[in-house]
Amino acid sequence: xxxxxxxxxxxxxxxxxxxxxxxxxxxxxxxxxxxxxxxxxxxxxxxxxxxxxxxxxxxxxxxxxxxxxxxxxxxxxxxxxxxxxxxxxxxxxxxxxxxxxxxxxxxxxxxxxxxxxxxxxxxxxxxxxxxxxxxxxxxxxxxxxxxxxxxxxxxxxxxxxxxxxxxxxxxxxxxxxxxxxxxxxxxxxxxxxxxxxxxxxxxxxxxxxxxxxxxxxxxxxxxxxxxxxxxxxxxxxxxxxxxxxxxxxxxxxxxxxxxxxxxxxxxxxxxxxxxxxxxxxxxxxxxxxxxxxxxxxxxxxxxxxxxxxxxxxxxxxxxxxxxxxxxxxxxxxxxxxxxxxxxxxxxxxxxx
Amino acid sequence: xxxxxxxxxxxxxxxxxxxxxxxxxxxxxxxxxxxxxxxxxxxxxxxxxxxxxxxxxxxxxxxxxxxxxxxxxxxxxxxxxxxxxxxxxxxxxxxxxxxxxxxxxxxxxx
Numbered sequence: 001x002x003x004x005x006x007x008x009x010x011x012x013x014x015x016x017x018x019x020x021x022x023x024x025x026x027x028x029x030x031x032x033x034x035x036x037x038x039x040x041x042x043x044x045x046x047x048x049x050x051x052x053x054x055x056x057x058x059x060x061x062x063x064x065x066x067x068x069x070x071x072x073x074x075x076x077x078x079x080x081x082x083x084x085x086x087x088x089x090x091x092x093x094x095x096x097x098x099x100x101x102x103x104x105x106x107x108x109x110x111x112x113x114x115x116x117x118x119x120x121x122x123x124x125x126x127x128x129x130x131x132x133x134x135x136x137x138x139x140x141x142x143x144x145x146x147x148x149x150x151x152x153x154x155x156x157x158x159x160x161x162x163x164x165x166x167x168x169x170x171x172x173x174x175x176x177x178x179x180x181x182x183x184x185x186x187x188x189x190x191x192x193x194x195x196x197x198x199x200x201x202x203x204x205x206x207x208x209x210x211x212x213x214x215x216x217x218x219x220x221x222x223x224x225x226x227x228x229x230x231x232x233x234x235x236x237x238x239x240x241x242x243x244x245x246x247x248x249x250x251x252x253x254x255x256x257x258x259x260x261x262x263x264x265x266x267x268x269x270x271x272x273x274x275x276x277x278x279x280x281x282x283x284x285x286x287x288x289x290x291x292x293x294x295x296x297x298x299x300x301x302x303x304x305x306x307x308x309x310x311x312x313x314x315x316x317x318x319x320x321x322x323x324x325x326x327x328x329x330x331x332x333x334x335x336x337x338x339x340x341x342x343x344x345x346x347x348x349x350x351x352x
Numbered sequence: 353x354x355x356x357x358x359x360x361x362x363x364x365x366x367x368x369x370x371x372x373x374x375x376x377x378x379x380x381x382x383x384x385x386x387x388x389x390x391x392x393x394x395x396x397x398x399x400x401x402x403x404x405x406x407x408x409x410x411x412x413x414x415x416x417x418x419x420x421x422x423x424x425x426x427x428x429x430x431x432x433x434x435x436x437x438x439x440x441x442x443x444x445x446x447x448x449x450x451x452x453x454x455x456x457x458x459x460x461x462x
Binding site: 041045046049118124126127158159160181182183185187247248250251253265266267297 | 391392393394397398399401403404406422423425426429430432433461
C-alpha cells in the first residue's frame with residue numbers, strides 16, 4: 001500500500017503544480033496517471049504546441065512547461081503510479097481513502113485531489129464487427145511486450161508516429177508486418193516516414209494505402225483480415241495473427257463518474273467559494289475536470305485552484321494548527337530531499 | 353456586431369438555426385458549444401487544435417469552405433464515420449461568406 005498525504009489523480013500541469021504547493025506546506029504527494037509519462041494532455045496531445053497564457057511566460061511549448069513543472073517539484077519527491085488508471089475508491093474508518101488502480105495498486109491518503117483533466121486516455125477503437133471478440137485473442141491497442149509478436153504475421157493500422165514506429169520495430173521481430181492507412185501520407189517524424197519507405201522498398205514492410213481494415217476473421221482467435229483499398233475498392237484478404245489498430249487516444253471520464261461525486265456536464269461540481277472540494281469531504285477536484293459558475297478550463301486557473309485546495313487540505317490534515325502563509329521570496333523552498341533554495345542574503349557592509 | 357445564420361443538426365437529428373457572430377474570431381465548434389448543441393466533454397475535446405475529431409461535422413450546403421490544412425486532413429484520415437463532406441468544426445472560421453451554412457454533427461465516438 002502506497003501511503004501519502006495528498007493522492008493526486010492526474011499528472012497534468014495542475015496535478016504537478018499541486019505537488020509544489022503541497023510541498024511548501026510540508027505535505028507529501030503521490031500521483032496516479034493512466035498515461036505512461038507525466039504531463040497529461042500537454043505531453044500526450046500537444047507537446048510541440050506553444051502556449052501563450054502562462055503568466056510570466058510570453059511563449060512556452062506545452063512539453064517545456066511539463067519539464068519545468070517536473071523540475072520545480074523535484075525537491076518535494078513526488079511518487080508516481082504511471083500507466084495505471086484510478087478505478088475504485090473506498091473510505092476507511094479513520095476517514096482516509098484507498099484508491100485502487102486497474103492493475104490493483106493500492107494508495108492510501110487522507111486527501112484525494114482529482115486533477116484528471118478530461119478523464120483518462122483510452123485507445124480509440126475502430127468500428128469493426130467482432131473487434132471486442134478478438135481483444136487479447138490477436139487484437140491489441142497498445143504494444144506492451146514486443147516479443148509476443150516474434151515470428152507472427154502482424155497488421156498495424158494507423159497513420160501517426162506510433163503506427164510508423166511500431167511497424168519499424170516489428171519489422172525485425174515479426175515474420176510479416178503489414179501497415180494499413182487510409183491515406184498515402186503519414187503524419188510522423190520525417191525519420192520514421194523515411195525509414196518505413198526504406199523497409200517497404202526492401203520488402204520488410206507490406207504497405208497498403210490508401211486502405212482500411214473492413215473485416216476480421218477467425219474462430220477462437222484472429223486468423224485473417226480483409227483490407228479494402230479506398231481508391232479502387234479492391235479487397236485484399238490477408239492471413240494475420242495479430243491486429244494492432246493505433247488510432248491514438250481519447251479521454252474518457254471513466255470510473256471516476258461512479259465514485260458518488262456530483263457530476264454536471266461531464267465535469268465534477270466543486271465549491272468554488274472556498275476550496276474546490278467536491279460533495280464528498282476530503283475529495284477535491286481541480287483543473288479542467290471540475291466545474292462551477294464561471295469556470296474556465298485554463299492551465300493558469302488550475303494552478304490557482306491547486307493552491308487554494310492545498311490550504312484546505314492542510315487544515316483537514318492538521319485541524320489544530322494555524323498556518324501562516326509565507327512567500328517563497330521570504331521563506332525559500334526547503335525540499336524533502338534536504339535541498340534548500342532561498343534568496344541570497346544582502347550584504348551589510350560600510351563603504352569607506 | 354454582425355451575425356450570420358447557420359443551420360446545425362445535432363447528434364439527435366434536431367435542427368437548430370443559430371446566429372453566429374463573424375467578428376469574434378469564432379469557429380464552428382465554438383458556436384456549437386456556445387449554444388450547447390452537444391454536451392460539454394463530447395465536443396472540442398482538444399480545444400480546437402485539429403487533434404481530435406470530436407467536432408467532426410458533415411457540410412450539407414455547397415458553400416465554398418477554406419481548404420483543409422495538413423493537420424485537418426491527417427486527423428480526418430484517422431477519424432471514424434468520415435464521409436466526403438466531413439470537416440472539423442474547429443477549422444471552420446465563422447466569416448460572412450458562410451451565411452446560410454448547413455451542417456450536421458457527426459456521431460460521437462465511443
